[in-house]
Amino acid sequence: MALVSEFLGQLTLGFGGKEARFPTVVPAANFDPEKDASWIDTAIKTKGVEEHIIIDILTKRTYAQRREIALEYERKAKKDIITALKGALSGSLENVILGLMRSTVQYDAFELRASMKGLGTDEESLIEIVCSRTNEELLEIKKTYREMFKKELEKDVAGDTSGDFAKLLLALVQAKRDEPSNIVDYEKIDSDARALYEAGVKRKGTDVATWITIFSERSVPHLQKVFERYKSYSPYDMKESIQKEVKGDLEKSFLTLVECFENKQLYFASKLNDAMKGKGVKEKVVNRIVVSRCEVDLLKIRKQFKKQFGKSLFATIVEHTRGDYQRALLNLCGGDD
Template sequence: MALVSEFLSKLTLAYGGEPEPIFPTVVPVSDFDPVKDAARIETAIKTKGVDEQTIIDILTRRSSEQRREIDFHYERLAKKDLVSALKGALSGSMEALMLGLMKSPAQYDASELKASMKGLGTDEEPLIEIICSRTDEEMMEIKKVYRDMFRKDLEKDIAGDTSGNVAKLLLALVETKRDEPSNVIDYEKIDEDARSLYEAGVKRKGTDVVTWISIMSSRSAPHLKRVFERYKSYSPYDMKESIRKEVKGDLEKSFLTLVECFENKQLYFANRLNDAMKSKGAKEKVVTRIMVSRCEVDLMKIRTEFKRQHKRSLYQAIADHTKGDYQKALLSLCGGDD
């Protein structure tokens, strides 16, 4: 019997330590000509009234690296960088979207984090969304780029702009001390963590938030997925219901985001997009941020989850809740109807 339990505790995971697969809607174009693209954009910007369609056709259908090459050749041609030219030619949500596309994924995340902590009061929504949904590798790159762009450490800015347990959780995630996914399933550890989460929350009066933070910020994603499944055998509520009962406000949002991303990251983003487009006028900042940051990562899979969960395509939702050139650019990033 001991041999059986030892064997079971060492079962191999299918995708152990491999990087997450990607499902982009925007991929590098094969017949790429940055000089030609730069010239076409220059003509589009100089056209009376600006030819937005050409700008959309080019920038939403090139990869981040290809856009950087276009920028390099544009500057040689027009004697000014493409970002400055786009700022002068566009406005509003369309401008924000195109300028977002001109940054690398890490630069974009870093600038969104910085913007959320600017001035009086912090906009916790993007802070929580980005920090709780990025992998350790992505977060390490964001921290490096943040320091390069703003000459400040991301950790210091977060510590200065947030407080209490929210600050502790966000800083623990930014530290990037998560275990590497293993090819071995440790059932003993899964059971131990599930029991610890239960005993730190639902089982006692008052929540031991430190234990929750410790487990959720240091274990690998595949391990935590199994922990949340195992948790149901201890608690009368699943992990998300337990969070709603135990904590409130931004801490609740942060823990829920973490759990939702561990369980199904693409469904989390699909739900965020749906919520942002529920009202008559879409919450364009949220829509822009998700579409720009996920189009080269997993937007194709987000589209699938959106259709499955909300019984209409993401393409249709964008068409119904946005308008003008901004709508055209989003639909192009979306990459098609389902």
């Protein structure tokens, strides 16, 4: 069956090695995939479906453990777990649970494909994923995208976007960013800061190509110093300069990059806060961040959320969501702060 080959072919994929992980979902102790698979089978077959059992098992296991459960389920039930879950669940809960049945890199690849498939483009998803992932993550996403969809990510991005926005995304997807160095090159920091100023605020019309090169090729620690140095040339900081010089999706992309370079977890915390403001919840945004970051850095995102907004992510989810969907998100959130 398709799921078996997909899972067996899925290697444990890294996320850059150099970045420490702060997951909220960690391996379950005394893990028994056969027992979990049996419980899920019973929950699905029960009249009315026992969603809470499915939720409490799959949101409290890592992807590696969910993969084992899926294989056991297939062996026992003689059908793949994805098909069974699709038949048993619906709405936002279904989206969260099915998202968890993919590895983090598979999930990113799937979300990128969904953002460009069919009529119209979901630029928000495209910008968030491409602008926030590391070189290593982007290389893995490209490889997985090719395996899952038999398409090249670069070609799909080029076909679905245009102008300078397309050029920036394609430069990022090429994953040519310098690796961090122990040597601080003050001359290059000054040169890049001056180049950003002269390509933007100093002149009439923006030399976007220069901005794209510097933003997509320099290491993150280098760019943090460049943005600090930039203030000695420009009357505006980098974010203010972006807002003055470019508009639309290009502006959003450059701003996302700056925010991620400065504090990636704060960027995600702010996105979650914005998605749960007011009456309606932007469930797609909440799902994407919680599912994609729960085995990466959601613990740090939680801390940033509380620090920045004075209220825990857990309490915010309780306030803005309901029922089984809420239960799933709270389990993935991993606790209150």
